[in-house]
Amino acid sequence: xxWVQWGLKERALGNSSIWLCHQCATCTAYCPRDAKPASLxxxxxxxxxxxxxxxxxxxxxxxDPKYLPLLFALPxxxxxxxxxxxxxxxxxxxxxxxxxxFLPILYIEAIFVAAxxxxxxxxxxxxxxxxQAMSRQMxxxxxxxxxxxxxxxxxxxxxxxxxxxxxxxxxxRETYKRxxxxxxxxxxxxxxxxxxxxxxxxxxxxxxxxxxxxxxWHPVKILGNVSGLAVIGALVVFGYRRIADKEQAGKSTYSxxxxxDILLLTTLTGFLSELFRLADLPGxxxxxxxxxxxxxxxxxxxxxxxxxxxxxxxxxAMLHAxxxx
Amino acid sequence: xxxxxxxxxxxxxxxxGIAGITTAVEAAEAGYEVYIVEKNPYLGGRVAQLYKYFxxxxxxxxxxxxxxxxxxxxxRVRFFTLAEVDKIEGRPGNFDVTITQxxxxxxxxxxxxxxxxxxxxxxxxxxxxxxxxxxxxxxxPHEMAFPMKYVIDDRAxxxxxxxxxxxxxxxxxxxxxxQPRTFSLKVGAVVLATGWKPYDAARIDNLGFGKYPNVxxxxxxxxxxxxxxxxxxxxxxxxxxxxxxSAVFIQCAxxxxxNHLGYCSSICCLASLKEATYLRDQNPSAxxxxxxxxxxxxxxxxxxxxxxxxxxxxxxxxxxxxxxxxDPQTKQLTVEAExxxxxxxxxLTVDLVVLATGMASSLEGSKLGAGVTLDKDSFVVADxxxxxxxAAGCARSPVDVATATQEGTAAALRAIETIQIAARR
Numbered sequence: 001x002x003w004v005q006w007g008l009k010e011r012a013l014g015n016s017s018i019w020l021c022h023q024c025a026t027c028t029a030y031c032p033r034d035a036k037p038a039s040l041x042x043x044x045x046x047x048x049x050x051x052x053x054x055x056x057x058x059x060x061x062x063x064d065p066k067y068l069p070l071l072f073a074l075p076x077x078x079x080x081x082x083x084x085x086x087x088x089x090x091x092x093x094x095x096x097x098x099x100x101x102f103l104p105i106l107y108i109e110a111i112f113v114a115a116x117x118x119x120x121x122x123x124x125x126x127x128x129x130x131x132q133a134m135s136r137q138m139x140x141x142x143x144x145x146x147x148x149x150x151x152x153x154x155x156x157x158x159x160x161x162x163x164x165x166x167x168x169x170x171x172x173r174e175t176y177k178r179x180x181x182x183x184x185x186x187x188x189x190x191x192x193x194x195x196x197x198x199x200x201x202x203x204x205x206x207x208x209x210x211x212x213x214x215x216x217w218h219p220v221k222i223l224g225n226v227s228g229l230a231v232i233g234a235l236v237v238f239g240y241r242r243i244a245d246k247e248q249a250g251k252s253t254y255s256x257x258x259x260x261d262i263l264l265l266t267t268l269t270g271f272l273s274e275l276f277r278l279a280d281l282p283g284x285x286x287x288x289x290x291x292x293x294x295x296x297x298x299x300x301x302x303x304x305x306x307x308x309x310x311x312x313x314x315x316x317a318m319l320h321a322x323x324x325x
Numbered sequence: 326x327x328x329x330x331x332x333x334x335x336x337x338x339x340x341x342g343i344a345g346i347t348t349a350v351e352a353a354e355a356g357y358e359v360y361i362v363e364k365n366p367y368l369g370g371r372v373a374q375l376y377k378y379f380x381x382x383x384x385x386x387x388x389x390x391x392x393x394x395x396x397x398x399x400x401r402v403r404f405f406t407l408a409e410v411d412k413i414e415g416r417p418g419n420f421d422v423t424i425t426q427x428x429x430x431x432x433x434x435x436x437x438x439x440x441x442x443x444x445x446x447x448x449x450x451x452x453x454x455x456x457x458x459x460x461x462x463x464x465x466p467h468e469m470a471f472p473m474k475y476v477i478d479d480r481a482x483x484x485x486x487x488x489x490x491x492x493x494x495x496x497x498x499x500x501x502x503x504q505p506r507t508f509s510l511k512v513g514a515v516v517l518a519t520g521w522k523p524y525d526a527a528r529i530d531n532l533g534f535g536k537y538p539n540v541x542x543x544x545x546x547x548x549x550x551x552x553x554x555x556x557x558x559x560x561x562x563x564x565x566x567x568x569x570x571s572a573v574f575i576q577c578a579x580x581x582x583x584n585h586l587g588y589c590s591s592i593c594c595l596a597s598l599k600e601a602t603y604l605r606d607q608n609p610s611a612x613x614x615x616x617x618x619x620x621x622x623x624x625x626x627x628x629x630x631x632x633x634x635x636x637x638x639x640x641x642x643x644x645x646x647x648x649x650x651x652d653p654q655t656k657q658l659t660v661e662a663e664x665x666x667x668x669x670x671x672x673l674t675v676d677l678v679v680l681a682t683g684m685a686s687s688l689e690g691s692k693l694g695a696g697v698t699l700d701k702d703s704f705v706v707a708d709x710x711x712x713x714x715x716a717a718g719c720a721r722s723p724v725d726v727a728t729a730t731q732e733g734t735a736a737a738l739r740a741i742e743t744i745q746i747a748a749r750r
Contacts, residue, residue, distance in 0.1 A: 002668045030531055032582035032618075032645065173584060 001037055004044070013051055014130075014137030018044045019310070019317030023180065024165030028250060029173040039250035046255050049309045052133070054125030062305040063255055075297035079290060082107055088286075097277040097285050100212055105205060108293065115301045123304040127312045134320045148322035155318065159185050176245040179237060187234035187263075193227025194267075213277065225274075228267050235264045259307035266295040333418050333748065334358055335512040336740045339410050340687075342370020343726055344718025345518030346392045347733030352740060353401035360510055361404035362424055366476040367466040368393065368404060370520050371719075372726060374453065374544065376551040376558075379599040380629035385726070386469055393471045406472070411507070413696055417713030418513045418747020428503030430463075430477035430484075435498040437465060437473050441490035449481035451555065454548045455523075457563070458555040463490050463499075468553040477501075513747055514713045514740035517697065517705050518733065521684035521719035524586055529579045532680055537651040538564040539658055540678045543574075543596050550603040560607055562676050564656040569611060571675040572604055573660045575646045576617040580683035588702060590683035590723040594621045597681045598633040605636055614673060615641045616662055644671065649678060684723040713743045 003012040012018070018041055025038040046063070053059025061067035082103065083089045093101040131145075155161065162181040200220045204210040214221050239260055242252045269292035276285035303309060336352050338345045341363030349359040367373065368389075375385045396402045408426040415421045445461035453467050462482035465475050477484075477499075484501045491499045523544045526534035533540045539562050541549070552558040560569045574597040579585035594617065601613035620641060622630035633639055644662040651658055658678050664671040686703035696711030705716035717736035718729035 002663065002665055006668065008668070030584070030647070032577070032584065034583045 001035070001040060004040060010133070011137050012044060013048050014133035016134055016138065016317040016321045017041075018048060019314045020161070020321055021045075022161045022165050023177060023250075025175040025177045025250060026165070029175045036250055042250060042253070042256075045310070045313070046253060046307075048130070048313065049126075049255075049305065049307070052126040052129040052313070053305050053309075054122045054129070058122070058302070058305045062258070062302055065254055068258075071302065072294065072298065075294045075301070078111060078297075079103070079293055082111070083290075092282050092286050097280060097282050098213065099273070099277070099286075099289050102286050102289065103293070105212070109202070112297070112300070115297065119301045119303055123309070123312045126304050126309065127316045130313055130316050131320060134317070138320075145319040145323050148319050152315065152318045152322050156315065159188070161318075174248065176241065176248050179241060183234045183237045183241075186230045187238070190227045190230030190234060191263075193223050194231065197221075197224035197227060228271055231267045232264065232271075235260055235267070239264070255307045262295060262299050262306070266292065266299045269295055333511070333513045334744055335360060335510065336737075336744070337362065337410075337413075337420065337422050337510060337512040337515045338518055339515065340370065340518035340520050340718075340720065341365070341368040341404060341406070342518060342520045342718065342729075343372045343389070343392075344520065344720070344729040344733040344736075345370070345516070346389075346396070347730045348516045348518060348717055348737045348740070349402050349404075350392055350395040350399060351734050351737035353399045354395070355737070355741060357401065357741060357744065359402050360512065361402065362408045362410055363404060363406050364409050365466070366406050366429060366474075367470040367472070368396075368406070369471060371544075373467065373469070374547055374551075376547045376554075376603065377599060378726060379595045380626060382599065382602065389471075390469075407476070410693065413515055413693065413714070416711075417743045418750070420512045420515055420713065422510045422512060422515070423507060424510065425505055425507045427505050428477075428479070429474070430479070430482075430499060430501055430503050431475045432498050432500060433474070434496045435474045436496055437475065438496075439465075440493045440495070441475060441499060444489040444493040446487065446489065447481050447483065449478050454555045455542070455545045457545060457548060513744035515696075515715070516733075516736045516740055517688075517693075517714065517716040517720045518718050518736070519687045519691075519705075519720040521723060522687050522689075524579045524682045524685045526579065526680050526682050528585065529680065529682075531648055532575065532578060532646065532678075533649045533651065533658075534680055537649065537656070537658060537678075538562075539651070539656055539676065540649060540680065542578075542680045542682045543593065543600060544682070546600045546603070546679050550600070550607075560604055560677075562656070567676070568608060569604060569677045570608065571612045572601075572614070572677040572679055573646075573658070573673060573675045574601065574613065574615045574679045574681055575660075576615060576620075576681045577645070578680035578682050580681075581618065586683045586685060586702070588683070588723070589621060591621065591623070592723065592725045593681040593683060595626055595629065595725070597679065598622070598630055598639075600679060601636075601639045602633055605638060611638065612675075613639045614675070615639070616644055616646050616660070617641060618643070618645060642666075642671070684719055686720065688720065713740075713747075715739045 021041045023038055023042060028036045028038040031037055050059030050063050061071060080089070088102055159181060162184055165177065165180060197220055201212065205212065242256065269288055273285060273289045273292050276288055299308065304312065335358040338349050338359055338361045341361045345361055346368060349361050353359045372385045372389060377383065378385050405424065405426050407429055408424050410422060411425055412423040413420055441463045442461045445463050447462035448459040449462055450456045451458045451460050463475055463477045488501060491501060523542055526542050534542065541563065548554040549556055549560050550558060561567060562569055576594055576597060580593065581587070581589050597615055601615065604611045604613050620630065634641065642662070643665040646660050646662045648661040649658050657674050657676065659672055659674045660678060661670070661672050688699055688705065689703040696714050698706045698709035700706050704722050705720050707716045707721060715736040717732040718724060721732065
């Protein structure tokens, strides 16, 4: 708070605390002046994502609603171009709905591998810039992040920090954040489940030639569906709390809502694609699938610039803090 | 009441602390009948519990003694202890006041010989010492109590079921069958001098009061340092009775805080600086640290602040204490705060933490009703209250003793004015 009031921007942004904070909002509940320090921390995190973003303009773009159409235009144009080249813009594939006949998985893989490589490099760049800033502002004792890696990852998997937040004594005022541990746990493992599902499907296709769509009773399919439901459930809770607790819990920003909505719409369109396919409605199924791909692209490729970047920055902060001691 | 009392010339003073006593003696010495209604079994209020006054660091009981002498010599002052006002009705020059007095169970024949205490089988927490130590169910409120009469706490005493004290008392001073009595007075004016109570420190749940024995409040520190207190004036850690080597004073503990008292009690900074001298006077190596938001020592109190802070072992740090952690073995306390001027988080480990809790109005939750207007913090808004009803001292706002006595005198004059004007009509 003091650094920000004094304008010590680099010192505030180069501190691990801003990302070690898991927004339990206990500080806001206790603040004698009702200055809402938790909202300040959230704003700092927002700011630091665009501050460390590589390239910088993408960080700006994700934080400003006026660039939203442009950001959507990129995947849309790419996928449209591929479809046009395949001739599927004018005529949908005949017969049973098989998405890989509409847009072959190989093409999707190619687009995503290329985009994700760039995005991964950008995320790495942002993470490294933050790491360097922390080392500059907070000092280092020479330890690398290596030895802290396993305990930090375990802490993340166990959601240890969130649990600590929950256990914190709550004063006279409500923090409105007590649901965080459970809800984030659900969305976290739900999302991991979806990643595992996608990876398994990829392996299935390329290693065993086991072509999609897989039957509903298949364990991987079940995992995917359950995970998707967990994600949607958690996101509904998140969204509901953001609306219901509005002022008391601290304001929700554009980037909060963008991330929540994109993740929700990605999962929802995924389910819709599955449902329309099963209902054999090609007129609905293929366009929805197209939109689904758009959202997936937005969600994953823009990771380093959206609120999703917390995956990078929070991990970096936790690693840095763990390797200090 | 005696028929000789001229009702319209009487003044009711609610509260027998320093402000109320001042109003009473000033008005009585000017020729007016005064009735003090005090809810405690003794007069003197909060001042009686203080060890020293700032800035002169002299004993507060000295000034109280002078006032008690004035009361003793002045037949126009009558006082009722263990009494509370139920109702005030009427208009300037003609108020009807209903008062209920709880039984003391000890009459005027008491010589304070202490024979009753020796046989009493029941202990109760010592309220005068803020719960530090106990007294028997029959007790003297404190060594210098005025009136110098014992009293029975009927929440603890088994009364006639036990009656050991009745046998022990050779003066027939104990009557366990006493009942509460309700009576009314006719007065011409009313002065509310109901005073203050320490803000409930247990509500500041991040500072560990009530959880960690070595976290105490500023008023408890007064009792610890007072020769008639629970430790006979030695500042010892409550956990193990060890002399205190280091103490942190936390200012604005539950004050100027949207979650607690919204206002500044105006005296706590000076009280903490004063209490730092208690510690320093006892122990040449002891260190005191004051964590503050703003150090408020208005007017010439600035000199007092400078004097205390010229001691190298008294230091101040601008920062709000966020958290206190106790070492379960040593019971040492680690205080965590943001050092605002250094722009760093800081921690400090000490023997004792003193919370400078603020002054809350005693009228919180009161039902004095018609004619008395309270603000959102339960302080009396004199101008908005009925004509002929005045307030002095901490009933109006949190003030120091000097201001309380000035307001007490001012209220006496206003009450006299009211009576004079009503008589002329």
